[in-house]
Amino acid sequence: MASDPAAGAREDDRARTSSSRARLGISLFFFLNGFIAAGLLARLPEVKSHLELTTVAFGLIVAAFPLGSISAAWLPAPLIRRFGAAEVAGAGTVILALIFATAGFASAPWLLALLLLLGGFMDAVVDASQNVHGLAVERLRGKSIFNSLHAAWSVGSVTGGALGLGAGALLIPLSTHLVVSGSLAVLIAGWAWSLTVLSKRAPAYNLVGSMGPGAAPAGERADAAAGGAAAGGAAAGGATADGNSAKPWALLIAIIALGLLGALIEDLGMNWSSVYLNQVAGVPVHTAGAAYVVALGGQLIARLLADATTDRIGRPAVVRAGGVLVVCGMLLAMLVAEPWAVVIAFFLSGFGSATFIPSAYAAAGALPGFRHGTAITLTSWVLRIGMLVSSPLLGYAAGLVGLRYALVITLAAGVGAVFAAGWIGAGRRRRRVRERIA
Structure with missing residues (x-):
């Protein structure tokens, strides 16, 4: 017909x-x-x-x-x-x-x-x-x-x-x-x-x-959410097509690590940026909130632009570029303790780190070998623990070396994101291989 x-x-x-x-x-x-x-x-x-x-x-x-x-x-x-x-x-x-x-x-x-x-x-x-x-x-x-x-x-x-x-x-x-x-x-x-x-x-x-x-049944639902990979890979036990159940967990740990790096950098912008602008750059208390606004504004702008960029160059490349921007911003804030430099630095930090947590969630949701919703739930839980401890960590470092040099922690987080970006595409590559085998 x-x-x-x-x-x-x-x-x-x-x-x-x-x-x-x-x-x-x-x-x-x-x-x-x-x-x-x-x-x-x-x-x-x-x-x-x-x-x-x-x-x-x-x-x-x-x-x-x-x-x-x-x-x-x-x-x-x-x-x-x-x-x-x-x-x-x-x-x-x-x-x-x-x-x-x-x-x-x-x-x-x-x-x-x-x-x-x-x-x-x-x-x-x-x-x-x-x-x-x-x-x-x-x-x-x-x-x-x-x-x-x-x-x-x-x-x-x-x-x-x-x-x-x-x-x-x-x-x-x-x-x-x-x-x-x-x-x-x-x-x-x-x-x-x-x-x-x-x-x-x-x-x-x-x-x-x-x-x-x-x-569909649970195993098939997990594979459908991952983009249509072969149904056997996410069956009970979470084994992949090659029978190795450890690799999905290793990938998930790496993906969560990227999210934790993003949580650490975001915590700096939300809870410490105004304090930094006041204590290090000498801006009065009643205007020091500008650093928080700028960091949040950079994050918002980046998230509005990131989808089109992701479709063009892929999530790993977007995350790597963001990590470089975070490193540049933190170096600027540490080396040039002037109000204009600190404001630019926190804009770069917010803009650069904006895609880290969304990318971690997206990669976790596309990861084969887990039942529907499990990988994202685990990612969300660990990120919340990270957000709970990130501020005390920065505060402890600031107490030891001063707030200015405590930024080395977030600088290291930016470097870590550059290296962790490769794991974002690992689950997708494994899925494509399984699709070709199927």
């Missing part, structure tokens, strides 16, 4: 429309993941004053969030396999919004700590699931979108923080502000969910999408 060209064209149009909706939906989830927590984070000094917390007590309470996220290590992968990544991301985002909306009413330190613990727990679940689904949508569209998804997170974080600062300046009560922003987040999450549901009409969705309960 002859095929109908008009019917084929209509099917292609539906697939393109569905994949565009899927991209918008997952972009909104990433935006919300940055937006929801930022409103409270921007007003933490107000919370500290209201609850009359000492510095030690405040530090312990704030630590509840990363502690909660680390404790969620076991949960995302089985939830993703049982319900689907998009489904878990949608439900988790709504729960996360409700938790932070409630935080505005916390009248006791223990209650705030409990809510932050629950928030960190749920944030880890959402983070892993949205990254798994984001990689699936990237496969569906056939071109890189992963860096722009993390850019959407950056935009959400900036937006939520700005609204928090504005609400504080207008003396809007924290409870009112968080309820309004939480309600807005729930509405946007519902919209994102509707876009994701519509995307299931695409013919390719069940191959690379969120892999709900009615999809």
Whole structure:
């Protein structure tokens, strides 16, 4: 029977429309993941004053969030396999919004700590699931979108923080502000969910999408998420086509190492850049925050540009170039302790390191030999541990040699990223070899 060209064209149009909706939906989830927590984070000094917390007590309470996220290590992968990544991301985002909306009413330190613990727990679940689904949508569209998804997170974080600062300046009560922003987040999450549901009409969705309960068996789902490699390689036990189960783990460790290097550099920009501009370059406290803004701006710009560059030259080359920029930035900051040099240095650092964590997630999701969602869940968990210890590490080094020379740690991280970049493509090369064998 002859095929109908008009019917084929209509099917292609539906697939393109569905994949565009899927991209918008997952972009909104990433935006919300940055937006929801930022409103409270921007007003933490107000919370500290209201609850009359000492510095030690405040530090312990704030630590509840990363502690909660680390404790969620076991949960995302089985939830993703049982319900689907998009489904878990949608439900988790709504729960996360409700938790932070409630935080505005916390009248006791223990209650705030409990809510932050629950928030960190749920944030880890959402983070892993949205990254798994984001990689699936990237496969569906056939071109890189992963860096722009993390850019959407950056935009959400900036937006939520700005609204928090504005609400504080207008003396809007924290409870009112968080309820309004939480309600807005729930509405946007519902919209994102509707876009994701519509995307299931695409013919390719069940191959690379969120892999709900009615999809292929677990071993086949892992291979589909990795790009269609032979189904036997990701069967029980995680053995590859050559029977060696150690190599996928070695590759995953190397990929996680790249993410940890990125986390260390990002922590410098977020938590230490303003301090460096003040203490080393001599900029007054009230304007030293410019270093943080510049670092975050460099990261956002790079993530918006990185997808097109990745499609042209590949993820390893993008990461290598980023590592070189980080090294140049850190050398500039250490050798020329002038305000203009420090600002440029932190822009280069933010711009250069912007693709490290997204690339680590993308490479982990494409790695054969793991059940669906497992590699990304493990990557997310280890990165959160790294983020918890990176600031104390930099602080300890600064106490020993001074903040200026403590930057040698992040300089070394940039060098490490240059060498670790080669591992980003290793899983893809192994997948292509398996496809040729099959």
